[in-house]
Amino acid sequence: MAVAIIALIAITSTTVLLRAHPEVGHWRSTEALADYRAAHAELLATLPVAPxxxxxxxxxxxxxxxxxxxxxxxxxxxxxxxxxxAQWVENLPGWIGDRPLYALDPLGDAGFSTQRLPLGSADEQADAYLEVLDELAITRAHVVGHSFGGAQAAMFATRHPDRVASLALMEPVLVISPLPAATYFWAAVSTLPVPASWRDRALAEIGGTTVEEVRADSPMARMIDTASQGYSAQLPMPRTLDDEQWRALDMPVRLDLGGRQSLSGTDAADRIRALLPDATVTVWPDGTHSLPMDHHTEFDRLLPEFWDTADTP
Structure with missing residues (x-):
């Protein structure tokens, strides 16, 4: 399962950096969209309740x-x-039926959202989530983000803190610290016309996993592989938030990091502990960047407990 998330980081961490002008995200072919739709449907079919x-x-x-x-x-x-x-299918069975849940397809990225105008900055991207809450008549929400989604969640919380009941960041990239230098090297290898064995090694190095796990097949891996190759993502690069932006967050904050391999930065845990002493910061010793899947059983319990605590005055 880890390769699903590893692949998207490997492919996008270089292509996003090299993109000079924002455009509109789109599927490259109807075939790619059909393949994604099929894998997406297969994953949702495993859930106890259809959305x-x-x-x-x-x-x-x-x-x-x-x-x-x-x-x-x-x-x-x-x-x-x-x-x-559909990234959340392993977590959702533990959460469905408790609170209202909204799992989004971000604008400019693979999924079933339809982008009309470019997102010129991370701030514009964050503000789009405000519009979503307004349209859904949601006053406040418990916001959960993983990887690039964690970066978007953090940006949204800094811009619209009054709309965030709590903030849970799972392996967020860039907003706490820059990506590890080795990630850029292996990401470049993964996007070059190299033998498949080299690409598999690069993905394994980035994700802190094995080549065998990279090559394992699953509906999640097929969906994300189709998305990374078949969708032209057009997204602004997240930026590292400064100390004052982090200190200004007054909602309950939870940060979860992989101990075996993290893309959140080597000092991410120490920085958030120093800036937000009341935050819950957990480093999972055997966790990788695919943390929501690595420890989905634990998060099925821990996040509802976190949300309940955040509701308590």
Whole structure:
């Protein structure tokens, strides 16, 4: 399962950096979209309850969301790159039926959202989530983000803290510290016309996993591989937030990092502990960048407990 998230980082961490002018994300072919749709449907079929599908209008396009009903303040789930709303299928069975859940396909990235205008900055991207909450008549939400989705969640919280009941960041990239230098090297290798064995090695190095795990087949791996190759993602690069931006966050914050391999930066845990002494910071010793899947059983329990605590005055 880890390769699903590893692949998207390897491919996008270099292509996003090299993109000079923002455009509109789009599927490169109807065949790629059909393959993605099939893998997405296969993953959703494993869930105990089928979601309601929503199309939410924003200035930059229509955001597609999966919705499960529940009670209390809702949860907004923002996935990593090239995965979309189905990234959370291993976590969702533990969360469905409690709070209202909204799993989004971010604008400009693979999924079923339709981008109309370019996203010129990370701030514009964050503001699109505000429009989503407004359209859904959500006053505040518990915001959860993984990888690039974690970066978007953090940006949204700094710009609109009054709309965030709690903030859970799982292996967020760039917003705490720059990517490790080795990531750029192996990401470049993965995008070159090299033998498949070299690319598999690069993906394994980035994800802190084995070549055998990289080569393992699963609906999640097929979906994200199709997305990373078949969708032309057009997204602004997240930026590292300064100390004052982090200190200004007054909602409960949870940060979870992989101990075996992390793309959040070597000093991410220490920095957040220093800037946000009340935050819950956990480094999972055997965790990788694919943390939500690595420890989905634990997060099925820990995140609802975190949300309940955040609700307590």
């Amino acid at each position: 309601e599908r929503l199309d939410v209008p924003t200035d930059h396009g229509v955001v597609h969301a999966l919705h499960w009903p529940g009670d209390g303040e809702p949860v907004l789930l923002i996935p990593g790159r090239s995965s979309g709303s």
